Amino acid sequence: MPQLPSFIQMYRDLVAIPSVSCLDPSWDTSNKPVIDKLATWLECLGFQIDVHELDHQAGKFNLLAHYIPEDAESGGLMLAGHTDTVPWDEGRWTQDPFKLREDNGRLYGLGTADMKGFFAFVIEALRSTDLRQLKKPLYILATADEETTMAGARELDAFGHLKPDFAVIGEPTSMTPVITHKGHMTEAVRITGKSGHSSNPAAGINAIEVMHDVITELRGIQKEFQQRYHDDAFEVPYPTLNFGAIHGGDAANRICACCELHIDMRPLPGMNITELYGLIDQRLAEVKAQYPGAVCLEHMHEPVPGYRCDKDAEIVRLASELTGNAAQPANYCTEAPFVQALGCQTIVMGPGNIAQAHQPDEFIQIDEIAPAQNQLRALIRQVCM
Secondary structure (H helix, E strand, O other): OOOOOOHHHHHHHHHHOOOEOOOOOOOOOOOHHHHHHHHHHHHHHOOEEEEEEOOOOOOOEEEEEEEOOOOOOOOOEEEEEEOOEOOOOOOOOOOOOOOOEEEOOEEEOOOOOOOOHHHHHHHHHHHOOOHHHOOOOEEEEEEOOOOOOOOOHHHHHHHOOOOOOEEEEOOOOOOOOEEEEOOEEEEEEEEEOEOOEOOOHHHOEOHHHHHHHHHHHHHHHHHHHHHHOOOOOOOOOOOEEEEEEEEEOOOOOEOOOEEEEEEEEEOOOOOOHHHHHHHHHHHHHHHHHHOOOOEEEEEOOOOEOOEEOOOOOHHHHHHHHHHOOOOEEEOOOOOHHHHHOOOOEEEEOOOOOHHHOOOOOOEEEHHHHHHHHHHHHHHHHHHHO
16 A cells, blocks of 8 residues: 655645646646546545546546445535646746745645645545544545536536535635635627628628627626625625627628627526526527527536525534634635535635635645644544544
């Protein structure tokens, strides 16, 4: 059986393995080497390992490590995280993103905060834990493609009847329990017009002009969101619709035949995703009637619903007591709604600061390490021993 590396060596090894998930195939890589590394380490600790290749994403893998005491087939705690990172901007990083560097009281590298490093925290916390003393099951979940489609979190049923009492998703929250966040929808609006010479506008259908009408209607949805929905838990207390990218046309003297708009929507917890799509269809009905077949709405990925955990839930109370941090909402989106769907009380809480996520020269503060390890160790013991 191989020896378990030191905490810093585990961090170094995880950062060194590229595991980018991206909708652009030129960036996208398999996470299998990370899964294999985690499997080896967790086997050293005495965990049973189950690896599942995703049905809807070939070459991407989930891992579930479990330690289940005798006569304790259900319940317990699951510590979860994703194995992928976002792409990196070489022009803005001042170092190799795949080489862990210690400097100025920080550990730098891609995935140090968001969030491959979380697995090193978990394994280090477990190094001094005698699993034979556990009275309830302990699970470690590592997923694929959180940064894009959340395909891994959508396939948790592949592990059979998985139902811990509590789940903690180790996104970087500075060990503050997050109990609610908005959902995430990314949509493409495609306009197919008819090209022609610019000297005769009536000879074609200008896709940019049709898109102008579409944007006007979507601006109306922005206002309706503010007037119709409200949740004081969030700094921005209503759903949002952002115009993120637009492309169209190829020359000033041609009638534009194609135009594409990418929008991002953030629904509140509890909002019905189907109703949101219905609202868009209703708003765009007149434009579609005026230009039959020209307007198409397509999902860039399947929607992620909003998430909320009861502020009085036992896992919230326990996490707040252990860390000294009161529960908070978050503006970003996580795998929490899919994990929560297993039937477990679910929070988002991990080391590192979300401000470092998706940033060049990503880092985690070294002085965060020991307190976070101790808090994770205490959580495991409180729930499972």
